[in-house]
Amino acid sequence: MRTASLTAIRRITISAQGYAARSRTGTPREVEETIRRLSCVQLDSISAVERSHRIALTSRVGTYRPGTVGRLLAQGHVFEYWAHEACLLPIEDWPLFAAQMHQGGRGWYGAVGETHPHLAEEIVAEIRERGPLGSRHFDGTSEGGMWSWKPAKAMLDRLWNHGDLVIAGRQGFQRLYDLPERVIPKPLLDAPVPDETERLRTLTVKAVAARGALTEAGVVEHWRLRGGIARIRPIVDSLVVDGVLERLRVEDDGSPVLVTAGADLDRASPSASVLLSPFDNLLWDRPFARRVLDFDHLIEVYKKQHERQYGYYVLPFLRGDRIVGRADLKSERTEGALVLKAFHRERGVRASAALDDALDRALDRLRRACGLESVRR
Incomplete structure (x- = not known):
């Protein structure tokens, strides 16, 4: 096991983020590639400065045209789902999250499926006929405070959590929902869902590559995986044995850190x-x-x-x-x-x-x- 300094780990971690060292203009392709390289980019509704995903992306690709992410969603180049939190993800990772969708994701939509049993069919039929729609396009009222969503809103989120609808863009920050077959490329919709071991191996490798260096706890946090370290440790062990990842001892004697096998420990200091x-x-x-x-x-x-x-x-x-x-x-x-x-x-x-x-x-x-x-x- 190689030993790395904290300085080396810090530089690997920051360099992996790909922050731009100067002001520039980014293209839609660069936005897509940046989401892919980071594995996922978190969404957040607070707009006191700017939406979080836009700050995160512009810090790397530079200023890009408003509406770019919406078009990437609508064109099936990226998709939105639960990862660290609600995130933008590269489209090829759809099969990795299909099992999670089938299990209902991280839905907090209550018992709307039991209380409004026909609402799902009605919403899907409306979207099939009219195209992408947001919650404001459906009737309903919100009663009982901010956590008591109107039934249509709750059902839309339930359908999205299950993969029965996808996000096809946004108006402002409001999601537009559409049918998966109109947005997600057919080969990905028809692709087999990887088994648990394959899925966790792929997610672990993606997290380490995207972050440069992570502890096992950091891999869990990256994807908010259930089961904690105990769930992924056998996966990490196998990836180390197979020469895909490497464990590094760190000079502070803290938890070992995972990097891509053979990672350069002599990085120059980032300059951004x-x-x-x-x-x-x-x-x-x-x-x-x-x-x-x-x-x-x-x-x-x-x-x-x-x-x-x-x-x-x-x-x-x-x-x-x-x-x-x-x-x-x-x-x-x-x-x-x-x-x-x-x-x-x-x-x-x-x-x-x-x-x-x-x-x-x-x-x-x-x-x-x-x-x-x-x-x-």
Whole structure:
């Protein structure tokens, strides 16, 4: 077993993310390829700055045209399903998630199948006749608070969880549902569902390749796998024996880290200066972020204002191979400005002209991604 320094693991992990070192314009093909390389990209509805997936993608491919992801969904190049959370996934991975769909995914739609037994047939018939539809196209009322969805909304999500409908795009951020056969390529719909061992082997390899370096716990967290480490350890052992993955001892004597077999441990330091979505792939495994990045990641949007330490929607600022600060940001769309409400340097990071310049460039890149005209500090 080779031994790696924390510096080497940090650089492998950050380099795997593929952050762009300069401002650029990305193509639809590059957006698709980036989703593929990352294995999945998390979706989130909060738009205080910009939707999370757009921040995550533009930090890697550069600014791309609005509506690109919707078109990739509609054209069957990517699909949306549960992975880490609700995520964009490369279309060829559809069979990997088919078994999960058949088991109902992670649905929280209650007993709508029993309380409204004919609703599924009615919704599917309506979509078959009219094309992609969102929940607003169906009648219904929401009663009893935010968790008591109207029946049609609950049934749409149930059908999506089961793979009976797919997401064929969005209007704003609202999902448009369609029939799988009109969106997913037929060879993938007809492909056999891999067995448990094959599926877990493939998911483990994809997670490690996408993240550069992960512990076994990190693989579980990447896909939110049930059964924890005990479920995947035999899978990891077999992949190591087969020479697909490699376990590295780390100089801090913490848990061994998985990398692709033969991974280069002498990477140059990454050079990008970029503001990260709080839901960026790099930060999914918080214990690993503390260990390797020396960064205690906090998401405070769900806290009351007086309980927040850094702010409502805070983007970590990555400079090279270190997270050096946290930017509390807000998009003021009526005035066309990206507003920096506060910037908190990390422990041990000194103020400097070079840091200010790097932050200015990162803010301008984010401003372009958000379609805004200026940055206001």
